[in-house]
Amino acid sequence: DAGVTQSPTHLIKTRGQHVTLRCSPISGHKSVSWYQQVLGQGPQFIFQYYEKEERGRGNFPDRFSARQFPNYSSELNVNALLLGDSALYLCASSLEGIGNTIYFGEGSWLTVV
Amino acid sequence: QKEVEQNSGPLSVPEGAIASLNCTYSDRGSQSFFWYRQYSGKSPELIMSIYSNGDKEDGRFTAQLNKASQYVSLLIRDSQPSDSATYLCAVTTGRRALTFGSGTRLQVQP
Numbered sequence: 001d002a003g004v005t006q007s008p009t010h011l012i013k014t015r016g017q018h019v020t021l022r023c024s025p026i027s028g029h030k031s032v033s034w035y036q037q038v039l040g041q042g043p044q045f046i047f048q049y050y051e052k053e054e055r056g057r058g059n060f061p062d063r064f065s066a067r068q069f070p071n072y073s074s075e076l077n078v079n080a081l082l083l084g085d086s087a088l089y090l091c092a093s094s095l096e097g098i099g100n101t102i103y104f105g106e107g108s109w110l111t112v113v
Numbered sequence: 114q115k116e117v118e119q120n121s122g123p124l125s126v127p128e129g130a131i132a133s134l135n136c137t138y139s140d141r142g143s144q145s146f147f148w149y150r151q152y153s154g155k156s157p158e159l160i161m162s163i164y165s166n167g168d169k170e171d172g173r174f175t176a177q178l179n180k181a182s183q184y185v186s187l188l189i190r191d192s193q194p195s196d197s198a199t200y201l202c203a204v205t206t207g208r209r210a211l212t213f214g215s216g217t218r219l220q221v222q223p
Contacts, residue, residue: 033210042201042213056210090156099145099207104156
């Protein structure tokens with residue numbers, strides 16, 4: 001069975017640009033979460049969606065937004081990129097909503113220059 | 114005070130020894146506890162979950178939970194060089210997303 005898939009795996013953007021990251025959950029999972037992991041730190045929660053509705057939001061600025069589609073895949077959008085947005089962006093899926101066991105994809109490595 | 118605290122390490126143990134990784138958390142309402150392993154340059158991989166006080170064993174791994182002391186640990190028996198990684202502790206009340214510690218780096222010396 002396919003796990004959580006994310007794209008792209010690596011990307012380089014310039015300050016001020018916009019980025020879209022994509023994620024497909026494990027088959028049968030209806031919830032997708034997004035986390036940001038900066039080098040040397042644990043993953044920090046950004047958003048969680050369940051059945052296409054936002055169920056949780058972390059302490060991130062409004063430049064960060066996300067959505068979930070009818071097929072349960074998801075996009076994370078970041079506008080007006082800053083150097084500090086350089087990180088590993090992790091998508092995780094779970095069977096149900098917030099607080100359940102999550103399984104991570106391989107991540108998208110974003111470098112902002 | 115951080116919500117989930119872990120010693121950053123590195124924790125160095127010889128091959129074949131028991132590695133003991135510790136985690137404390139601040140929210141007494143926490144109900145679910147997880148250990149993830151993260152190899153350098155890779156994403157976190159779920160090792161174990163634990164929900165009740167006591168021990169839970171899975172192969173060479175044992176998770177221990179003490180809610181009264183707000184403490185969760187992971188023991189790795191017969192440590193192997195392939196166990197060298199960062200181990201992340203994660204906690205949730207069930208009504209919030211998982212909160213992760215910064216991880217403990219484990220080095221198993223051959």
